[in-house]
Amino acid sequence: MKKPVIDLDACEGCGSCVEMCPEVFEMQDDGKAHVIAPEKCDSCDCQAAADICPVEAITFVEE
Numbered sequence: 001m002k003k004p005v006i007d008l009d010a011c012e013g014c015g016s017c018v019e020m021c022p023e024v025f026e027m028q029d030d031g032k033a034h035v036i037a038p039e040k041c042d043s044c045d046c047q048a049a050a051d052i053c054p055v056e057a058i059t060f061v062e063e
């Protein structure tokens with residue numbers, strides 16, 4: 001399974017990925033998006049969320 005990973009140093013907290021995949025990504029108190037449920041990429045288009053990220057902070061790793 002491909003699992004999304006966010007580079008927290010790069011994330012600028014725009015929230016676009018959370019808008020596209022709210023079950024997978026969540027804004028947290030540090031003002032950055034975090035992956036809360038990588039397995040739920042099945043229910044949205046995580047690749048599109050990665051593509052829309054303005055700083056290319058979302059990448060994928062094979063599990």
Ligand code: SF4
Binds near residue numbers: 057
């Ligand atoms: S789209 Fe990119 S920069 Fe915006 S919150 Fe998500 S990971 Fe951060």
